[in-house]
Amino acid sequence: MSRHVSTGKTRNKFLSSTATFILGAVAMAQTAQATEELNALVWCDHTDPALIEPFEKEYDVKVNLKEYEGTGAGLSIIEQSRPGDWDVFVIDGVDVHRAVEMGVLAEIPADALPTSDIFPEVVMAENNVVDGKTYAVTEKFGYNTISFDKTKVDPKDMEDMSVIWSDKYAGRIAVYDYYLPVIGLVGLGLGIDTADLGADDMPAIKEKLFAMKKVSKQVGEVVSSQTALATGEVDILVGGGEWITAVLSEEKPNLDWIIPKQGGLRWAQSIGVMKDSEKPDLALKFVQYIMSPEGQARLATSSCYWGMPANAKAGENLTDAQKAALRWDDQDGYLKNSQLYPIPDADLDAEMQDAWVEMLQQ
């Protein structure tokens, strides 16, 4: 009996040692596989292995990705990190100046980027260039507008922005929980261009925000908003767009999106190299890969969310179905009928956020 136990223990020890050895060997092999590491602070679309693995293989590098949501959160992570911890930063296009002011981003040689291949409307030098120096490049864009289930609502109703605060679809509306685009949309609904939006407009915007909250069922982040629309919990998503519905185009053809007659908001995300990066050359190579037609097509159709690639040549690497879901052929009209996010100064930003929390607490 005792012998059996002893043999069992010995066998278990052997198995556990072998397992530990194998795990260690695998871990070492993985470390040994990649000679370098690159740390990127990104949005969730960059975490798709289909996007990252080709770069890792080509440059024999391990890309460590940290996902964040909202510029405030991203800058907080950087503030709490040591200089050199991060090599690449993906940021909301409108916040590039803020990051440059904080000394976060490094200058990128303009000739290192495929600027001539980028849709002219989304080059957005006003975002990415500061004092004549390029600090970031637009990598992906899309629209914050109205997504809806075309089998449950009248698509004609969606052509007018006022639908988002009317009683017609009360209890069937979800609002994307990001104050900037939704306040921008409400402003457009009131006839205020995002570039002109100021503190004087806030009382009227607040009133409509509160009215919208009254008829909405929920205010949620990306996943819960998308889930609510996909499961039929709600029929309309304020602030949605192709980034919510395109990724579901095959499974949920009933979901659609539209830019109302008052217009929609164009979002754009930029990518740049961190100023304190210890591997600026490799970081630039990563940016160049993301901006290449292949990288752009993979980023556009990332498993997290889809969006238009900034590089027009990415179209060669997208299928017809993917282009249709992204409304590739409609971009001319959409680009004309869309405005950029509001760019509030610190005081207006605080006022907008207060209004947003007030709305949530209604």
Next chain:
Amino acid sequence: MATASLETRENRRAWGFVTPALLWTVAFFVIPFIVMAAISLATRKGREIVMAWNFDNYIEFFEKAHLLKGLFVSLEITFTVTIISVILAYPLAWIIAERVPQKWQRMALIMAILPFWTSYVVRSYSWLLVLAQNGVINNTLVYLGVISEPLELASTRTATVIGFVHFFVMLLTLTIYANLVQMPPNYRRAAADLGANGFQVFWHVVLPLTLPGIMVGAFLTFVLCIGDYITPQILGGNNELALPQVIMLQLGRRADFPMAATLSIILMVVVTLAYIACARWLKMERT
């Protein structure tokens, strides 16, 4: 002399045991708390944080209705959850302690705490699926003809309370059960011998003796519930914000660390007040 030396040695040994925990507490509670209290006295000017050493954030908290409402929402949810959890947990603990045969009690307790084994986030999302318009509850009720239109259950305060109660009933069941099994059966027999009926035995003997178990569980429920961010965030649908959600907004959206620190201090004050209110039942030694 020998006694004094022994006492000194014992004191040193006692300090030796206590010091690691003390250092841990100082390093990871006292110092961070002092830092947080100091930051709460700073102010955010534009996008900069300036050490102003004033109470402006505290004043702002009481002046801005949407911030103050966060505290009231948290308190309302917490009290509701605590009361419902106690009402549900007590009979469950009683049944396990008194009605379930002793050999099955361990199994019954394991069954009661089984949901603890799943991730908190997964459990909350599961509730969302159960309570959704196309979820289990609504589909069943519509199928049975009890209702014609699905009820609005998800993304409401009710959903948040259900999610919390599911979790805290288990916790309270454990603390009340521990109290019930420790109670000598002779107390009840003596009361019955003296002519007390079933209700009187419960009211005058059992309930007072199990009050410490109830209060320990209720206090833990209060502390965990009022500081929780996940459940209201997932199940509440952002239709109202509890204080932890307001704190997260200050951090994630505004990077307003002074206001987040202020709200956290206020949350700690509330928990401290709850402790003071429950302190007489939470002491280690009972007479």
